[in-house]
Amino acid sequence: MTGEGEAALLRALEEAAAAARDIDELAVIVTAFPDVHSVEVQAALVKTHPPLRELIVRLPRRTVVVDVAVHPDQSLTIRGLHNGPGRDAADDSGQQGT
Amino acid sequence: MTDTVQTPVEDMSTIDPDLLLQELRAREPQDGDRPAGPQPCGCDATPAVVTRRVGPDERAGVAELEGIATDDLVSALRSAQKVIYGTDDRLDLFQVTNPSHRAAADGVVVLINAGSITANANGTSTIATQNFGTTYNLCTSERFRTQPLAGYCSGFLVDPSLIVTAAHCVDSTSLADARFVFGFQMRDANTVDTTVPTSEIYRGIRIIGRAIGNQGTDWCVVQLDRPVLNHNPLRIRRTGQIADNAGVYVIGHPVGLPKKWAGGAVVRDNSQSRYFVANLDTYGGNSGSPVFNATTHAVEGILVRGETDFVMNGTCVVSNIIPTSGGQGEDCTRVSEFASLVPRNEHDFIPFNPARAKVIQAGGRWKIEVDNMWLLDFGSSQAEARKALSIIKHYKMNIQCFVGRPGPSMEFYLVGGQAPSGSMPGEDAIGFNPDNVQARYVGGRWKVVDGNHWIMDFDQSEAECRQALSYILRYRFRYICFVGRPGPSMTYFRR
Numbered sequence: 001m002t003g004e005g006e007a008a009l010l011r012a013l014e015e016a017a018a019a020a021r022d023i024d025e026l027a028v029i030v031t032a033f034p035d036v037h038s039v040e041v042q043a044a045l046v047k048t049h050p051p052l053r054e055l056i057v058r059l060p061r062r063t064v065v066v067d068v069a070v071h072p073d074q075s076l077t078i079r080g081l082h083n084g085p086g087r088d089a090a091d092d093s094g095q096q097g098t
Numbered sequence: 099m100t101d102t103v104q105t106p107v108e109d110m111s112t113i114d115p116d117l118l119l120q121e122l123r124a125r126e127p128q129d130g131d132r133p134a135g136p137q138p139c140g141c142d143a144t145p146a147v148v149t150r151r152v153g154p155d156e157r158a159g160v161a162e163l164e165g166i167a168t169d170d171l172v173s174a175l176r177s178a179q180k181v182i183y184g185t186d187d188r189l190d191l192f193q194v195t196n197p198s199h200r201a202a203a204d205g206v207v208v209l210i211n212a213g214s215i216t217a218n219a220n221g222t223s224t225i226a227t228q229n230f231g232t233t234y235n236l237c238t239s240e241r242f243r244t245q246p247l248a249g250y251c252s253g254f255l256v257d258p259s260l261i262v263t264a265a266h267c268v269d270s271t272s273l274a275d276a277r278f279v280f281g282f283q284m285r286d287a288n289t290v291d292t293t294v295p296t297s298e299i300y301r302g303i304r305i306i307g308r309a310i311g312n313q314g315t316d317w318c319v320v321q322l323d324r325p326v327l328n329h330n331p332l333r334i335r336r337t338g339q340i341a342d343n344a345g346v347y348v349i350g351h352p353v354g355l356p357k358k359w360a361g362g363a364v365v366r367d368n369s370q371s372r373y374f375v376a377n378l379d380t381y382g383g384n385s386g387s388p389v390f391n392a393t394t395h396a397v398e399g400i401l402v403r404g405e406t407d408f409v410m411n412g413t414c415v416v417s418n419i420i421p422t423s424g425g426q427g428e429d430c431t432r433v434s435e436f437a438s439l440v441p442r443n444e445h446d447f448i449p450f451n452p453a454r455a456k457v458i459q460a461g462g463r464w465k466i467e468v469d470n471m472w473l474l475d476f477g478s479s480q481a482e483a484r485k486a487l488s489i490i491k492h493y494k495m496n497i498q499c500f501v502g503r504p505g506p507s508m509e510f511y512l513v514g515g516q517a518p519s520g521s522m523p524g525e526d527a528i529g530f531n532p533d534n535v536q537a538r539y540v541g542g543r544w545k546v547v548d549g550n551h552w553i554m555d556f557d558q559s560e561a562e563c564r565q566a567l568s569y570i571l572r573y574r575f576r577y578i579c580f581v582g583r584p585g586p587s588m589t590y591f592r593r
Contacts, residue, residue, distance in 0.1 A: 043426065045405065048250055048251050048266055048382055049247070051381075051382030
């Protein structure tokens with residue numbers, strides 16, 4: 001995915017997160033995005049504050065993990081994207097081992 | 099006649115859920131009094147009936163429920179309120195009495211956004227906070243509800259200049275906004291340190307390593323802007339892995355609260371190579387917390403993910419506490435994932451009295467000797483031996499230090515535990531910027547480099563390279579100095 005394509009996906013995700021009432025509804029909305037093959041909500045909570053729920057979004061050539069912050073009032077915001085299953089992101093920052 | 103045996107849950111179905119919760123809260127253990135690890139019976143660490151203990155800020159239990167097993171209380175409460183409850187092991191640091199646990203807590207930090215910290219004129223900084231109870235609309239039964247929230251993650255010191263946290267907490271973009279803060283904790287039941295010395299707040303200047311993947315990998319090693327000299331780095335496991343069912347405890351900042359200890363947990367699933375699963379009492383904000391072996395007190399893992407924290411209970415929110423053996427557990431990335439990036443800090447330091455150092459000739463070789471101990475060997479060069487002696491006496495060097503003996507890859511000297519400072523006429527010194535030095539694998543060799551030029555070469559020894567870098571950062575060395583280049587007979591560093 002190009003940087004432009006990723007930015008467009010992030011914008012769409014942010015709009016969807018603002019509209020969704022909960023993580024399951026967000027998953028349904030994202031499933032309807034063009035080129036999205038499937039969306040899976042990870043059961044485990046990523047333990048930042050606020051905590052994150054992860055959406056595994058399968059695209060034609062790539063699977064990404066969308067980090068969704070769940071705020072105390074249950075509102076959702078997108079924290080970011082990183083590589084997902086199918087391509088182990090051994091070094092998301094490109095700085096490992098330096 | 100047929101007897102009908104009612105289950106405890108049925109027996110307690112008419113009891114007010116708040117009373118059930120009150121009794122469970124009264125059973126929550128004090129520091130270290132819950133046995134960790136499997137019990138002789140083969141059951142988990144929660145005894146069928148525990149002795150009631152009432153903390154200083156806790157309500158008393160319910161006399162009518164004293165004889166009922168904890169698991170039955172949990173089941174009854176679950177039945178009554180549709181959520182799962184158990185006992186909450188978290189303690190504020192001032193309640194922790196175990197010296198090993200307190201020592202471990204010393205190396206734990208909270209990650210706070212820079213925008214939430216205001217520097218004061220008197221050398222302190224004030225942390226902006228929110229009220230826990232108000233922010234989460236907590237029910238009155240929730241512990242710590244009057245305390246402040248500040249951070250978004252936890253982390254821990256593994257070397258004077260290195261902090262470890264979860265990869266989810268920091269990346270190369272967000273690092274500039276992260277502050278690593280020591281000392282955000284409750285001083286007593288009613289007093290919290292939201293104003294801390296500014297010296298206790300650190301910035302990250304570089305990500306040494308970071309990995310986040312689909313097999314439980316989730317870690318980040320950050321180099322700080324300056325060495326931490328008043329808190330002890332935590333010891334991490336170097337080889338092997340934690341035992342099945344081993345007892346563990348965690349120290350961190352759940353929900354961004356002041357520092358908390360939580361024990362009474364065990365390794366429930368040890369089958370994955372990159373992480374293990376434990377039944378620790380953790381919340382959002384605990385990401386990056388060190389998970390300790392309850393026996394050795396070495397760090398075994400980094401808390402990264404787990405169960406949902408809170409659930410609605412009528413009109414307010416309560417903790418979603420799971421029975422000891424229930425739920426999916428909390429995932430902890432194994433420290434073996436990043437251990438190679440952390441210096442061992444097994445110091446090889448030799449103290450000596452510089453006033454008794456002298457040049458001698460023995461076996462046809464010129465040497466510097468102190469109290470019948472050879473410090474340095476100069477072969478046939480008397481001039482280099484005399485030059486080296488003058489340097490030792492000039493700086494009053496009294497500790498000789500090595501990395502990688504025999505055949506050390508780094509040699510340096512300290513003066514009363516500090517770097518030599520000042521300068522000396524005719525000194526062969528090469529300057530470098532300690533804020534810019536890194537350990538790098540360049541051209542098939544590990545080197546300490548300053549930008550594009552290398553300072554030291556460690557061949558294939560990453561461990562020695564990282565240890566040398568640790569010393570450079572710790573002592574803020576700015577010059578590498580030589581006697582007798584090329585092929586120097588003495589190398590030393592100074593500020």
